[in-house]
Amino acid sequence: MKVTEHLSNAKKPLFSFEILPPLKGQKMQSIYDAIDPLMEFKPPFIDVTYHREEYVFQKLDNGLHKRKSIRKRPGTVGICAAIKHKYAVDAIPHIICGGFSKEETENALIDLEFLGIDNVLALRGDAVGNEARFVPEPDGHDYASSLITQIINMNEGKYLDENLQNVAKSDFCIGVAGYPEKHFEAPNLANDLKYLKQKVENGAEYIVTQMFFDNQKYFDFLKTCREAGINVPIIPGLKPLTTKSQLINLPRNFHIDIPQELSDEVEKCTSKEAIKQVGIEWGIKQSKELIENGVPCIHYYTMSRHGSTYKILKSLA
Numbered sequence: 001m002k003v004t005e006h007l008s009n010a011k012k013p014l015f016s017f018e019i020l021p022p023l024k025g026q027k028m029q030s031i032y033d034a035i036d037p038l039m040e041f042k043p044p045f046i047d048v049t050y051h052r053e054e055y056v057f058q059k060l061d062n063g064l065h066k067r068k069s070i071r072k073r074p075g076t077v078g079i080c081a082a083i084k085h086k087y088a089v090d091a092i093p094h095i096i097c098g099g100f101s102k103e104e105t106e107n108a109l110i111d112l113e114f115l116g117i118d119n120v121l122a123l124r125g126d127a128v129g130n131e132a133r134f135v136p137e138p139d140g141h142d143y144a145s146s147l148i149t150q151i152i153n154m155n156e157g158k159y160l161d162e163n164l165q166n167v168a169k170s171d172f173c174i175g176v177a178g179y180p181e182k183h184f185e186a187p188n189l190a191n192d193l194k195y196l197k198q199k200v201e202n203g204a205e206y207i208v209t210q211m212f213f214d215n216q217k218y219f220d221f222l223k224t225c226r227e228a229g230i231n232v233p234i235i236p237g238l239k240p241l242t243t244k245s246q247l248i249n250l251p252r253n254f255h256i257d258i259p260q261e262l263s264d265e266v267e268k269c270t271s272k273e274a275i276k277q278v279g280i281e282w283g284i285k286q287s288k289e290l291i292e293n294g295v296p297c298i299h300y301y302t303m304s305r306h307g308s309t310y311k312i313l314k315s316l317a
């Protein structure tokens with residue numbers, strides 16, 4: 001079923017999850033171990049992130065270095081198929097522009113269609129290795145908005161090869177990313193929203209937000225989006241804070257703020273367990289307030305670890 005149908009059929013707030021593929025060489029069981037306890041909360045869908053190649057430099061015998069590309073977390077499509085099969089729940093692969101030509105994107109979408117996967121989250125992806133900024137493939141997409149157009153074209157039966165006869169139409173429901181604290185490359189929020197609106201006009205049917213730790217940022221974002229004429233569901237994304245190092249890593253990697261009250265609480269902690277507990281209590285507070293304000297669904301960034309998310313959701317029951 002499509003995410004939009006889950007949202008419109010829901011009688012009470014839904015709880016969805018994002019997991020990431022295990023490191024290469026790890027078993028699928030690690031994913032099941034992360035999902036099993038969370039099934040108690042009847043997720044309508046589970047997202048699986050996509051991780052493109054990274055570059056490492058190998059030293060050669062002659063002293064020179066050779067650039068080698070590796071993918072540490074392959075398996076997004078396979079994991080989605082396995083989740084769908086094992087739990088009968090909708091699995092949503094993240095599809096990115098980076099590293100894909102349009103032809104490769106089309107082939108990946110065909111695989112998904114064959115697997116009965118009819119939801120995708122369409123993203124641009126980030127720069128890799130030592131690139132200063134995101135660089136699309138020579139025949140790839142530069143922004144998520146044009147990736148969306150390709151998916152919509154397939155939904156209308158338009159493939160890259162215009163000579164194909166009697167083609168099947170795909171039927172993907174497309175989600176996109178939104179940034180309550182602005183995408184880090186955007187000069188300002190208004191500019192970012194202009195392009196978010198373009199993604200919706202091109203065919204995106206819902207938005208999932210970047211994580212935030214201050215609900216007011218989400219409420220303000222929602223209001224500004226509505227004023228800008230962005231009227232699709234906007235699903236808030238929450239990440240339970242679990243370690244002290246995240247006070248530095250999350251703002252650095254995701255370009256978000258951690259409220260002072262939360263960082264003060266974490267800094268007072270004398271054990272790892274106490275920090276996790278602070279993150280759980282903060283997540284409960286955020287979740288309760290979002291529910292009171294009528295959000296259709298809360299999406300938890302579990303990082304494939306169920307512990308804190310489980311405790312947050314258990315306390316909401």
Ligand code: FAD
Nearest residue numbers: 049050094123124125143144177183185186192195208210
């Ligand atoms: P876009 O919507 O393309 O926007 C990128 C930037 O370009 C923004 O600043 C925007 O304002 C600007 N822009 C957009 N269109 C134009 C235009 N036509 N002209 C000029 N400027 C424009 N990354 C992964 O690699 N794998 C994942 O699985 C993954 N999952 C994610 C899930 C969520 C919910 C979120 C919020 C992010 C995720 N990301 C993932 C990270 C994402 O790929 C990065 O944040 C990336 O930098 C932007 O992706 P986007 O789809 O938002 O880009």
